[in-house]
Amino acid sequence: SQELEQSPQSLIVQEGKNLTINCTSSKTLYGLYWYKQKYGEGLIFLMMLQKGGEEKSHEKITAKLDEKKQQSSLHITASQPSHAGIYLCGADTFTGGGNKLTFGTGTQLKVEL
């Protein structure tokens, strides 16, 4: 079965600093999803990457999928308190009856003023 490892597990940064979160897969990634979760709430979709070398940005968040399609990184530029939360990566997992996502264990981000 596919496993996703996220690093770091937790991160504390000062407001205004840049940071990167990594997601490494044990198998080739065919679809990689990044979600954000505020404490005690559901997951909010950020972006999805499919092709090797693909890069997408939304506001100050940029995600990349490496050429070999086994690792993705999420980069936040000039972090703000609103970026705080848990970031999870999820990978497409295909089964006979439907399509599932396998998730990493998450990276908890705190942004200090």
Added chain:
Amino acid sequence: DVKVTQSSRYLVKRTGEKVFLECVQDMDHENMFWYRQDPGLGLRLIYFSYDVKMKEKGDIPEGYSVSREKKERFSLILESASTNQTSMYLCASSLVPGTGTQSSYNEQFFGPGTRLTVL
């Protein structure tokens, strides 16, 4: 916007009780999922359903059952709640990839979660 709702945000039950967690989505999605989320373990799939009355076991189905009688509703049932089922439960739904406007996306839309405590 897609909306996925869960019947309760917080729930406290006693060991041995039968517990029902309800999830409703309003976008005619074929796929629905139940996860539990625990610190250090991430999201783990309990069960999912890709059509009415169809269900498939996820990674940790033991102690749980599900019901999907209508397309928009997916219920998670704890037949006899135990303290190790204290957790955050998240419901999600998605289209079949390749349909609608999502192209090849398999994006899942999540509900707000139910924090269940079993005493």
